[in-house]
Amino acid sequence: MDPRLQKNYKFCFRRRLKRMALVLLVGLLAGCAQLPEYARPQFRAPGSAMSGGGEGFTYRPLTIEDFKAVSLPPEYDRFDHHINAHSCISIRPAPDTQARITQGVYQGQSFYMGSIPKIIFEAVFVPGCSWWSPEVPERRKAYVLQHEQIHFALAELSARKLTREAREELKDYLAINDSYREVQAELAAKLASMARAAMETSFEEHTDFDEDTSLFFDPRAQREWLEDIEARLAETAP
Secondary structure: OOHHHHHHHHHHHHHHHHHHHHHHHHHHHHHOOOOOHHHOOOOOOOOOOOOOOOOOEEOOOOOHHHOOEOOOOHHHHHHOOOOOEEOOEEEEEOOOOEEEEEEEEEOOEEEEEEEEEEOOEEEEEOHHHOEEOOOOOHHHHHHHHHHHHHHHHHHHHHHHHHHHHHHHHOOOOOEEEOOHHHHHHHHHHHHHHHHHHHHHHHHHHHHHHHHHHOOOOOHHHHHHHHHHHHHHHHHOOO
16 A cells, blocks of 8 residues: 555544544443432432321322422522422332231240231322422423422332332241330331332432433433333332
8 A cells, every 4th residue: 555545544544533432432421421419319218107197198190289398408409590399209108007016925024026917118299398499491391290200100119119029028027025115116117117228229210310311301211211110100000
């Protein structure tokens, strides 16, 4: 090959490689977009672990009117112009959950034994600490509401998964103590711990969802998430 042509060929090849590397780098940066700290998913601690009642409502379609908080939590106040909505979501035992505590005597010593023969977990949305920004443009309201609905749905899927796992885990579980209240507290702590662990386990999927749809206005990506989650909800319906 003519030396001049060979030199020109190498130059063009190196330039093409640089362009390819730049395109790859941009793609990697876009694919690994990181949420700012204030935008990371946060979950409310489970409520009363034994009663299954309390504030909030279980899974259903959300409306803007469901966001009753007049302001963001104090730690987010300085980000109010960057946050469109803040959903207060948790997982808790449903009212149908049943705990049983019985009394026994062994060698003259009284004791109490507790078990959880029936367990159902549910996702709950708490309006009182859920906030909607008055600055959300009219054209974005449906998108933002759909976004919060998907977070609620992800929590509901986690609750259903936890219910299946808890029934197996609690099948042979016993809390034993010489105090009725201590047994009761141990059962409540067990359920709260399971709910908290389920929320922590789901954190990665919530984060993936936010990275796909929170950093950019992407109705198509969000719609794909919604379709997948609706299918999963149908598959796991009680």
